[in-house]
Amino acid sequence: MSSCSSGGSTSFALVCPQCGISCKNISMKTIFHQVRFPEILDIETGSYYYCADKSCSVGYFSQEEKVIFKNQLKIFTELKNNKLCYCFDINTEQYVDSLKDGTAETIKNFVIQKTKVGDCACEIRNPSGQCCLANFKQLEKTLNLDK
Secondary structure, X not given: OOOOOOOOOOOOEEEOOOOOOEEEEEOHHHHHHHEOOOHHHHOOOOOEEXXXXXXXXXXXXXXXXXXXXXXXXXXXHHHXXXXXXXXXXXXXXXXXXXXXXXXXHHHHHHHHHHHHOOOOOXXXXXXXXXOOHHHHHXXXXXXXXXX
């Protein structure tokens, strides 16, 4: 369906040291594009995991117990504001409003089309390193709108 990169993430998972949810492995490329200066100077290459729990303050962590907090990320405000698509600056509220007014398909089709032609940058813009398209389906499922 899309040509969106998986962000170099593998199927490995580790439990977040703060909230205890299972977290996916993340590429160093994603981390180096997400962590703010000057904290980025202290990042050591290794195997890191992304915590997607919005209530958890941990952004990334390693098996070696290194922790990068969400407030150290460039997109901290966007995380707090429920960004849905990091590549095209669409937040959850905007998409929910578009679902209500019947314009959601236009937005979703735009993202799908841009992803197919490689105009997305999920690996570096999305803190999870994953394709943003899955966020739309997940939100629709949460709202019981998936078909």
